[in-house]
Amino acid sequence: MALLEVSGLRTAFHTRDGVVRAVQDVSFRLERGDTLGIVGESGSGKSVACLSLLGLIPQPPGRIEAGKALFDGEDLLRSPEHALRRIRGRRIGMIFQDPMTSLNPYLTVEEQLVEPLLIHGIAGREAAAATALAALKEVGVPDAEARIRDYPHQFSGGMRQRVMIAMALIAKPDLLIADEPTTALDVTVQAQILELIEHEQSERRVAVILISHDLAVVAEVCDHVIVMYAGRVVESAPAATLFRAPRHPYTRALQLSRPALQAAGSELYTIPGMPPDLARPMSGCAFAPRCEFATGDCTRSEVRLEGVAPEHASACLRAQRGEIRVT
């Protein structure tokens, strides 16, 4: 049985200005010990999808409208709050994008590290303190004995993210969700954090969902990658395949957009147009207005994610029909 099986997840926000369909019909699967990458621009729904799994979406105005999320057989989307609370921090750990705002400035690092252990009754105060210290050392924070009683603002960005990772893993969860863990950090520190995540993953056999807008980050760490656009999954493939031979125009465009890949002196490639307004109902493929391969059919027909090769699915109508080769 898969560790996590999400099917047909649909999350919307009912705001004063209309209903924003942030996540539409998202499905994916994760086995124990796997790493899954979720790639997309801001607003693509990647964070909202994962937050929905843990019930961390503010429920007015947000609403999980449909779908199933089987975690070890239990449907997270239908679980009552108290059941979810037992899972959060204990069986599923989560780290967030900005470690400065994501750590409580009024509590010491120690107080925050021991929390998952105390909340879930895993250890008493003294044992928890010892475990916290060990955890802090393991993620590579120097002088841990002294620093554990410091406050978050006394740490650098990279160190804070290490604290977050330690905190998310301290209760030995089966799954770690990392929401843009490197985005707020310096480039040099990014590599260290990714290394740390990889290390922890192999040491503890934790499954990881890595969310990022940066393809390079995902390429390094993940076994399998899904690409999201405007709330939908547009492509799903093993990492190597995705980068060598994408089968969706958007993925290709993302690859081309990386400044590092472009010839010096030439104009930077950008994807023409703007991401769609998720409050407006759309027909057909959401990427069509910006796609160089789009035809009339693309905006008229219903678009679905379908397999185009073993383990490889694409939501591009034309790619499914074999009409185009994206690469």
Added chain:
Amino acid sequence: MLEAAQAAEPGRSLWQDAWARLRRNRMAVFGGAALIVIAGLSFFGPLLLSHSYEAQNLVLGAAPPSGEHLLGTDKLGRDQLARVLYGGRVSLLVGLAATAVSLTIGLLWGCTAGYLGGRVDAVMMRTVDILYALPFTIFVILLMTVFGRNFILLFVAIGAVEWLTMARIVRGQVLALKRQEFIEAAIALGLRKRRIIVRHMIPNVLGPVAVYTTLTIPAVMLLEAFLSFLGLGVQPPMSSWGLLIKEGAEMMEEAPWLLLYPAAFFTLTLFSLNFLGDGLRDALDVRASKD
């Protein structure tokens, strides 16, 4: 989130946006309406009444509300309705005048300090800090005792209590504005300093200033009523709500209507002003929308 679609709509200025949001706030609208009614009654009401606020009727004395005297009469037989409305006029006028004083000093002080910056700013704001620590209420009490029965002094003194926070708010706004690009653009275009201050800064400072002004008026009215209650504010034969409440409190056992009506008017006015001020603040502060 995604603003692409909104670019296609006609743009709404900050003011239009704020106005729309304000209109949606039911309490603020209620407050505004109540204020208009009360102000209207206070300023124009006495003209329409048959009784003057001064005419005494010693035979009648303190009488409960009746057809003749809608809110009753006080111990000298004066029509309470007329007194309450007239008192409203005084209270509101003092409130507005004192707030105007507060606003003027605060605005000038804050703009100057913020715009000139550097040492001038440091000195000016340090003064504000020191003044902030002084218990102004006590000084005002002493002041009114010493120089007594001067109506103008009353609202200058009261206004002088509240200008400090206004100065701080204004200065904060000016500092934030100074760093914004359109000011640099104006400077690059060669506009003179004074023109920049008047034409560009002041309109943008107005938002928080408007909010704070609306919230200062009730604070000021409270202070006036407080002083009048202690006998240091408005003097008879003039009356204000504060004085009326004092007189009402004295006759509370025999004539509770003398306390209840002025208290009701006063509290309702403060309510309305506070709701309006809150509504303005919520409407103008884009960040703090509480949905």
Added chain:
Amino acid sequence: MLQFIARRVLGTIPVLFIVATITFFMMKAVPGGPLDTEKNVPAEIRQQIEAFYGLDLPLWQQYASYMGNLLRGDLGPSFKHANRSVNELIAAALPVSLELGGIALAIALAIGVTLGIAAAVRQNTWIDYLASSSAMVGICMPTFVLGPLLVLAFALHLEQFNASGWDFPRDRVLPALTLGLVYAGYIARLTRGGMLEVLSQDFIRTARAKGASEARVVFIHALRGGLLPVVSFLGPAIAGILTGSFVIETIFNIPGLGKHFVTSVFNRDATLTIGTALFYATLIVLLNLAADIAQTWLNPKQRVQ
């Protein structure tokens, strides 16, 4: 942190000095003295009395001697109550006012913080509207309105309490309630605002992601930050309660310092007025200082440099 405290304390001294000076000169400007109400006083006695109070000296000397006495803690003899010094009068009345103020503050904090937390945690529900409206009533109803109303309702109609006096423990209830409810309103609003602000921060989401219960989120994670606005309001709140006590003590006929202040103003009792004004002012300044320090201490970013 210690440096900060030292600097603030030093900064308070010029303030106190200014307060003393202004108070002195204001009272000196008042026409009137200890002899105003007595009419036919023989000249020598008048001279003696004036000499006793130092009124025959030039102004600057009076000021100097006054300041000198102040530094020694001596507030001088009262004009009206000739055999008692201002210090004595203050000492007698102070405990009463402190008790009143203390109970009022406790009521204000207990009710205000509770209402504020309830309103924030259940935002936009009926609990929120009820709490916020109650808070607004507290803010809009001044003590001199609420006081008489409470007396009207509870003392005169229901006859549960005395309308005035301070002799029985029950007498504490109405005055303290009057003073306290007003500030409960302000505190409720500040708490609500502070809590809402904190609850919208990212680290609250992190706490939930760790499996924290609502109670844990509110009381362990949010409260520390959420109460900051209340702490910074404590200074003005205490000052307000102290000045509010003038009116309360007058309405309820309580033998506290506020009543002395008000009557001394009317009696033109210069030394008593200056003495109490100065005392209040100093108290307020010092309490503001304490609140300031508390506020800085509670914020780890400022406490640990």
